[in-house]
Amino acid sequence: MANSAGAAACIARARTYFLETGAVPVVPVRHGIVQSWLRSRWSGVSCDDLDPPYFDDIDAEGSLERAAKPVLDQLEQTLSDAPVSVILTDARARVLDRRVPYGSLQRTLDHLRLLPGFSYAEEHVGTNGIGTARATRCLTFVDGSEHFTAPLHEMSCAAAPIRDRRSGRLVGLVDITCWSPGDGPLMSAVVCGAATDIEVRLMELGSRRQRTLLEEFRTAERYHGQAIVAVADDLVIANQRATSFMRPSDHSIVRDAVTELLRAGKERATDVVLSGGEPVTIRCHPVDEHSAVVRLSVMDTSRTRPRSRIRPADLKLAGTSPLFADVCAELAMHRQAFSNVLLEGEPGTGKLALARAVHYRYAPEKAFTVIEPTDDVAARCRADRGLSGGTAVFRHVELFTDSARAAVLDRLDAFAKDTDRVWVVVTTDVGAELPDEFLSRLPLTLTVPPLRHRIEDVQWLVPALLSTFPLARYVSCGPAAMRVLQCSSWPGNVAELAQVLRHALNRRRVGQIQPEDLPEPCYGRAGHVLSRWETIERDAIVGALLETRGDRAAAADLLGISRATVYRRISTYGITVESR
Structure with missing residues (x-):
């Protein structure tokens, strides 16, 4: 039932109180609405202006549209x-189809840009039927002042999620919108029935397509020894040979490559790199406009790197990602051989912590010395004698003065002539330029990966970092907060994650950290945890932009991909590079 005039006025006052103070109002506002207000605020949605983004790459003729x-x-x-x-x-939450019989309502919706191509996701326009149903995956009714953004206060809407009944995956939403006040129970019942009918039709259409795809897959398996994968919009089937080297994160890589090939409308091949770094060739045989059977050929398998002998856990470091494990293993190997190393990485990735961990793994009784740009470098180099078997770290040498660099070079030469072996690690930020005389003395370069390229390690880093804080003795990270942390891009890397946890501990001294305990910038726009390949792809797109x-069209040309793909990835990854 619609809110009464008194209840509507009460909700309007509660919204004003929330926007002015940031505190949850004590007046009776539905819990789901308050939670949506909080998410809208965290996403930076304007409470006064409506600015839904437009996408020109929507699939208005796909399986969802046909079923609906x-x-x-x-x-x-x-x-x-x-x-x-x-x-x-x-x-x-991008509008595919809109049916509106009344001219006045049509003009209103046009003014609100509730039109095909525009997104009404909650992170773009705040609390609304479509966006909030998407965020909660539940039937949602929003009326009048319950909307976060003021321009929507004259409207009432009910939306229901549409799911693939085979996988449970959200595939769309159906919504009814009218002027406020609206009849919540009636509108909710109507959209719920419509969503059910669409789900049934999707299953029927999908069953026919899947039977055809499965037949083609079985035929392709006759190629002895080939890795075969069948790809559809919501389905990936791989034979035993393919699953022997494909990871779950590789499915999206193959699906995206096949999508691009299907647009060409004929059999074609392309090369991609899987999430583990393996280059493969994809040969695509289209089954219909939305599915294909592909053959995968791994290239240069002889160059595949051996499995790491030393794990991060052996160094008492948190993380299990292959990328980080490889760096740990290689650095440990060079420590055993006393090979000088240039260790580079973005600020906050933990270069010094990694060098320290490797040192104490192999020589805990030996000296570990660190020389900073702010030190009297020449004096420290003269004083650092008796390091036999120990480690000397020259940190951020790109910031050293010319005289300090000269002192370091003299010390490196002295270490090379000394019969008492010393392990030398020089750290720099990625992209820092060093003189050739430095590089000639540091033949080995290792790069510590940024946290966004090993985002799966967040679940291990969080408890490890919390254990280092005295205030965290009775605090752990709740699953909802962990999901938020895993969806952040972490430009400040592990150092930023530690700072965020300190902030959360100021709000939560006992129990589990919740999303509301985290600072607002953590509430990222990504809808899922990005794989390493996805983060690399996102960084490439940001660099091109x-x-x-x-200029998105120019960025697409620079990257060698379609404009539609660039637009789609910008939305998926929440990229916000402004045009200039």
Whole structure:
């Protein structure tokens, strides 16, 4: 039932109180609405202006649209005498179809940009039926002042999620929108029934497609020894040979490559790199416009790196990602051989902590000395005698003065002539330029990966970092907060993660850290935890956009991919490079 005039006024006052103070109002506002207000605030949504983004790459003729069309046709006919609009969106809350019979309502929705191509995701427009149903995966009714953004206060909407019944994956949403006040129970019942009908039709259409795809997959398996993968919009089937080297994160890489090939409309091949670094060739045989059977050929398998002998856990470091494990193993190997190493990485990645961990793994009784740019470098180099078997770390040498660098070079030469072996590690930020005389004395370079490229390690880093804080004795990280942390891009890397946890401990002294305990910048826009390949792809797109001053078409040409792919990735990864 719609909110009464008194209740609506009470909700409006509660919203004003929330926006002015940031505190949860004590007046009776539905819990789901308050939680949506909090998410909207964390996402930086304006409470006064409506600015939904537009996407020109929506799939208005896909399987969801085909399954929904007869349902929407029937619903449109049934509601033809009512001033309501029926709306279908994809899983990202981008409008695919809109049915509206009344001219005045149509003009209002046009003004609100509730139109095909525009996204009404909660992170873009705040609390609303479509976006909040997407965020909660539940039937949602939002009326009047319950909307976070003021321009939507004249509207009432109910939306229901549409799921793939085989996988449980969200594939879209169906919504009814009218002027406020709206009849919540009636509108909710209608969209719930429509979502059910669309799900049934999706299953029927998908069953026929999957049977055809499975037949093609079995035929392709006749190629003895080949790695075969069948790919559809919501399905990946791999034979035993393919699963022997593919990781779960590789499925999205192969699916994206196949999507690009299918647009060409014929059999084609392309090369991609899997999440573990293995280069493969994909040969695509289209089954229909949305599915294909592909053959995968691994290239240069002889160059595959051996499994790490030393794990991060052996060094008492948190993390299990292959990328970080490889760096740990290689650095440990060079420590055993006393090979000088240039250790580079973004600020906050933990270069010094890694060098210290390797040192104490092999020579805990020996000296470990660190020389900083702020030290009297020449004096420290003269004083650092008796390091036999120990480690000398020259930190951020790109910031050293010319005289300090000269002192370091003399010390490196002295170490090389000394019969008492000393392990030397020189650390720099990625991209720092060092003179050739430095590089000639440091033949080995290792790069510590940024945290966004090993995001799976966050679940291990968080408890490890918390254990170092005295205030965290009775505190752990709750699963909801952990999901937020895993979806952040972490430009400040492990150091930033530690700072965020300190902030959370100021709010939570006992129990589990919750999302509301985290600082607002942590509430990222990504809808899922990114794989290493996805973060590398995101960084490449950001770099291209910066190089082209925000020109998306030019960035697509620079990267050698379609404009539609660039637009899609910008939305998926929450990239916000402005045009200049």
